Amino acid sequence: MESSSNRVEPVGKKELSQLVSGFERKLERELPLSIGPDLTEIAVKREGLVSARCNKESILKLARLLRDKYGFEHLSLISAVDWRDRFELVYHVRSYANYCMMEIKVPVPKDDLEVYSVTSIWKGANWHEREAYDMMGIVFKGHPDLRRILLPEDVKYFPLRKDFQLAEED
């Protein structure tokens, strides 16, 4: 019944690395060509994991390219990290067919918190982005309904920022 995707039955540990390394090397070569200067850095961390760092402007283009051309059909996670001088959005994207996960880090300067929303590409990102907005205050342009998801609507503070101290009050 596995007609649609050309799923290859998983074999032992050894064969897995030869099978996969080809795909990652291809990624490492082709992505900088198609994205250009915005993709500041890309490296193969280990077999099955490629990490990249990309500027905020071209995240939409990179996402669409990854999903359509390279089969990264599943968005696992969007985490928002507060590095005190800047925010950073870490996208974890996974391709089932090629057993590969990609980690894309997108720095977001503190003064301009606008980022393009990838919900139009992966619908799974909808609630991840709402939670990033709710916890850190990063605004996603083009998001269907950007509201607070976990905290009540009338709350003003963004809890996961480093400057928000864990108050002891009631």
Next chain:
Amino acid sequence: MAEMWINMGPQHPMTHGLWNLRIKVDGEVITDAMPEIGYLHRGMEKIFENKTYVQIGPLTDRLCYGSSFTWNHLYCMTVEKLMGLEIPERAKWIRVMAIELQRIASHLMWLAAYAADLGLLTGFVWAMRDREIFLDLLQALSGSRLTYNYARIGGVAADLPPDFERDCLRAVDYFERKLKEHENLYNGSKIFKMRTVGIGILKREEAINLGVTGPTLRGSNAKIDIRKDQPYEVYDEIDFEVACHTDCDCWARYIVRMTEMKESCKIIRQTLQKMPKGPVRVKTPMLAPSGDAIGVVEDPRGEGMMYLIGDGTDRPYRLKVRSPLFVTLSAAKSMLLGYKVADVVAIMGSIDVCMGETDR
């Protein structure tokens, strides 16, 4: 009848836990659905940043209380990856066995809640009765019924108690006989099929795009299981089948979970045979190096993931938790459209909601 917003929750027997499903109803058919969560938000990720690595262990049990060992183990595995720690072989086998025991207990909890939703009180009580056996086994291992804190950074808290293998094998044999009894109660009953076949259909492409994972995805004709795709611990040395069904509806998810329970029994038997002797724990340093690490685990509800950033101190700089239910709930709307109000129970029951991990 005019369009009407119906509010199901937060206190509602259908919701296993606290969340509010607002559905717009035209007569009896659902035209729009908007899940509302956050009633159990405890700000866990903020608390994580103020506790040391060892203190966070017991907290991760409370992430999803239905399958607390998988989250505890995921946290320890992620920290070990960050520290670059190699844990003893016996500890890995014990962890895999405990994960599968926890998977059966979690699926039985789902079966109990699902039967109670559809009005089959006998199913609730039988599933809870059989779940007690596995809770006793895990209690023998860790001392507590629900939140174990059994996995520690660098291995497992303690070795198996004396003649644990005998009890475990006896429990698994007993359970496989009892599983047939459960199946007669559900597969045989025409009414259960009337309530679940063809209800809550979620196609394969839409499920993957929405980020749905776990039994809900495997029920939609996708043979995707992290234990096979990205084997962690010793899953690549165990042969088991990935349960998959092609109907994409509540019935398929029910069948997937029942076969997964059978597979877990097989895995437990293999772990008990192949478990080597040796130490179960390694000394761990207090401070973790700076850098980041990802842990991905097949939770009974889907793909559980943790993204950990260490900054060289003994406290994590940032620990992000990816909860499978957080995403499956966002896909609830596409499962609900077009079905009747009475079907909401069957559909929401079939994705095994657990609010602990969704609200964090």
Next chain:
Amino acid sequence: MDMSKQIGTVMLMKSKDFLAWFDDWFGRIMKKGVIGRGIDVLLTDFWTWARVNSIYPLHFGIMCCALEMGAASASRFDAQRLGVIYRSTPRQCDLLLVNGPVSKKLRPDLRRLYDQMAEPKWVIAMGECAISGGPFWQSYSIVQGVDKFIPVDVYIPGCPVRPEAMLEGFMKLQDKIRATKKGVLTEERV
């Protein structure tokens, strides 16, 4: 209230006024008079026995203690032996079992649930989270203990509460009901 015209020995009143007058008169006799106290003295033990042996908790779960509540009502630690049936509307319950941390978003809803319950009602704070916020006491979105906005009768420690402890909690509540012998008619007096 002389809305009645005295004609011979008969008073003429509008029916609505008569009903109000009758309630007031009957109420005075029952609540404060000898008859009311007499009935109460006779029947208080019976009402207490009834309330003790049939407690309907609300079918309402928050976190891990809800699983233990379910396990306690299943067949191994059968709570039904004590006459405990889980109802799902607050109107028909007389026990609110708070079994998890109460977040600030849930607080108004929980308070409304408590207000909707009919009068002889009790509250059990089950588990550390309900007693004092438990492992999440320093969280920004958790109310540190249910007794900050709901009067609590019995506290059951444990995280999560073991089913045996929950049954013991029910028995503690039964002792409390037996101790506070609430009459029915002359409530203020007792």
Next chain:
Amino acid sequence: MDLWGISYAISDILMHIVYWIFSGLLGLLPDPLGGFFDGIGLWFVSPGVIAFITMLLEALIVIIVALLNVIILIWVERKVLARIMDSRGPFYVGPLGFFQNIADGAKLFVKQIIIPKKADKFGYQIAPIIFVGSSLLILAAIPLSADFAVKDATGATIPGGILFAFAVFAIAPFSILVAGWSENNKYTLIGGMRSAAQMMSYEIPMLLTVASVFLLVGSFSFGDVVNAQQNIWFGIPLFLGLILFIACMIAEVERIPFDLPEAEAELVEGWTTEYCGMRFGFFMFTEYLRGYAGCGIATALFLGGWIGPDFLPGEIWFLIKAYIVFVVFVFIRGALPRIRTDQILDLGWKRLLPLAVLNLLIAATFKILGWF
């Protein structure tokens, strides 16, 4: 009344008691006008009025016995259901948990009475009264044996007994609609409409199966139907009718496979959501009361009411059979999940109705063949 072989004297005693009370009372009346009240007095003690009052007392006794049975039935249900689920059921309240229902009822009796502000007062209060009242009437109509029943002047059971029972059975949907609507809450409105629709749509197949029994017997009174089953119970030739009747009765009484209107799972108790205290107690008690009434009618029509070997009196045979039918209800409750509302109505119209007509045909063929 002929209870355990005591002769017909009981009803004589009753008549004398009634006569003594009334003539005594009349004697005490102040008689300023002298002889003014004699006419009414004579009328009171005339045979017709005495017979009527005796019938009322008989009905009262039959209802009280039936209520005792309903309390036992609640206990039987909770114990059998617990046994299906490997647990013990109520245990500590009285011997084997027997007084559990009394404790539940008494506790509900002394609960605070809450009438929701926006609820329509009149409808809210009248609905449980109609619901309980009409269900009690059914019990009066069901005889436990040829003599332990409400009898008309000639000593036989009331000619239209079964028709009267089903007529009163059909009052409940009206009261459920009033209850659901008067609570002014959209869940209860939906619940009320669903349960009314379900009850009405299941009465037609039920009455058709009952008609097949009338076809064989030719009379509407309980006594004649049971006497016609001397040599063979109707449950054996009309076995299809028995199964259909039990299925329709489960839907009529709203028990598990058909109890979606008050399903806990999504309409939060359906139309009893806002009721609390003794009004809710009435609704809960009446559910079992109608269950007992349904089992009583099923035994009378299909299982040969009080016919049984002589070592036990007729009443006990009737009760044993009624309890067995109720235990079948409980087994069905233990084994089956709930059906969706439209599936319930679909099942009622598309499957039970044709089967009921088929059952009627079978009865007609038996009649033509002349076996009955």
